[in-house]
Amino acid sequence: MTDSLSTPNNALARLMLKIADVFEAIILKVSAVCCWSSALLIVVIICNVTMxxxxxxxxxxFEEIQWHLYAIGIMFGLSYAEITNSQVRVDVVASMLKxxxxxxxEIFGAIVFVFPTIFVILFNSFDYVANSYLLGESSSSPLGMPFRWLIKSAIPASFILLAMAVLARLFRNIITITQKEA
Incomplete structure (x- = not known):
């Protein structure tokens, strides 16, 4: 989680900090559950190889379950990586800047690039999931997984969490900048 210096003085900053804390707590709880997808993935791979x-x-x-477990780990891991500051960035450049x-x-990138991307993905993903549900979409393999809409619903769910993570980070960055100037 990103740090803001100390408890902010004004009410808006305290509200932003409280929202950031709540969003991060939600993400940490969801991540604690989703991290088990990796352990389950290992078990499924071992079973598949043994079979x-x-x-x-x-x-x-088993192969389809593997794909789904990969998707859960990666998609829900995005928001965790954002709030723990473990996402990929160009640290070589950042280390040379104040x-x-x-x-x-970071504020510019979140507003100009990240939020519009999240919006486009969310806007399109709800219809994607709904159409899959209405069609009763399932695997094309006879012994494949049914309820394809269920794994597709990970797209909007994970991007809602990512939006919360980016917003929490944005709030903390704004508070940090305004406190340093005060």
């Missing part, structure tokens, strides 16, 4: 090479009988169902400049670039 395929030990008994010459692999199951398509802290205030880095924070301003």
């Amino acid at each position: 395929r090479y030990g008994f010459q009988n692999g199951l398509i169902l 802290t205030k400049t880095v924070l301003k670039w």
